[in-house]
Amino acid sequence: MFTEDQLISISALQHWLFCQRQCGLIHLEQIWIENQLTAEGRVLHEKVHQSDAEFAGDARIVRGLRLVSFRLGLVGQTDVVEFHKSDRGIALPGTNNLWQPFPVEYKRGKPKKDNSDCVQLCAQAMCLEEMLKTEINFGAFYYQRPRRRTEIEITKQLRQQTENIVQNVHQMFESKNTPRADYEQKCKNCSLVGVCMPKTTGLNKRVDYYLSKAGNDEGLIE
Numbered sequence: 324m325f326t327e328d329q330l331i332s333i334s335a336l337q338h339w340l341f342c343q344r345q346c347g348l349i350h351l352e353q354i355w356i357e358n359q360l361t362a363e364g365r366v367l368h369e370k371v372h373q374s375d376a377e378f379a380g381d382a383r384i385v386r387g388l389r390l391v392s393f394r395l396g397l398v399g400q401t402d403v404v405e406f407h408k409s410d411r412g413i414a415l416p417g418t419n420n421l422w423q424p425f426p427v428e429y430k431r432g433k434p435k436k437d438n439s440d441c442v443q444l445c446a447q448a449m450c451l452e453e454m455l456k457t458e459i460n461f462g463a464f465y466y467q468r469p470r471r472r473t474e475i476e477i478t479k480q481l482r483q484q485t486e487n488i489v490q491n492v493h494q495m496f497e498s499k500n501t502p503r504a505d506y507e508q509k510c511k512n513c514s515l516v517g518v519c520m521p522k523t524t525g526l527n528k529r530v531d532y533y534l535s536k537a538g539n540d541e542g543l544i545e
């Protein structure tokens with residue numbers, strides 16, 4: 324079990340999948356620079372979190388629920404959790420029914436090619452399971468472009484992948500080392516490219532590389 328000061332943000336998992344160095348810069352070194360993409364995402368999430376809890380048909384909608392898992396060492400916040408009237412799930416105050424929690428994440432763009440969104444949703448579901456002592460096997464995304472709701476299953480395989488990533492990110496925190504840069508196409512869309520300087524700080528541009536190159540140039544290294 325993790326303690327409160329060891330908890331890492333669920334958002335670190337997505338950053339880790341996008342770029343391990345970006346994850347280190349944001350979560351270890353506390354560097355954050357906004358660009359148009361991150362600003363649009365932030366505004367969308369702020370809007371979603373501002374709305375009050377409400378009823379929609381047979382579902383109760385709760386926004387901006389704080390999440391924690393001491394088993395996984397995670398902390399975060401949902402966009403929306405729908406509680407669907409069901410024959411299993413949890414009891415909600417003021418009602419006589421059982422309710423099945425169903426997390427929903429709002430996304431600024433279209434579905435990503437990698438499964439970082441699914442990992443984020445799975446991490447949220449696992450936090451909710453621990454907090455509410457129930458099982459959650461489904462969740463959904465609401466993508467803005469095109470406007471579409473996509474349901475996903477929280478499979479055993481997705482849970483395992485998520486736990487592996489959580490472990491890797493905890494290891495990075497324990498090591499206190501930000502991974503090195505690896506310049507790739509994605510760097511062009513990264514808001515941290517100015518501080519990261521991936522072309523300069525990448526794997527082939529390490530100090531030992533320069534030293535060995537200088538040594539070779541001067542005939543000092545055989």
Ligand code: SF4
Pocket residue numbers: 341342343344345348504505506507509510513514515516519520521
């Ligand atoms: S610029 Fe590239 S290497 Fe650096 S943090 Fe961003 S994605 Fe990662």
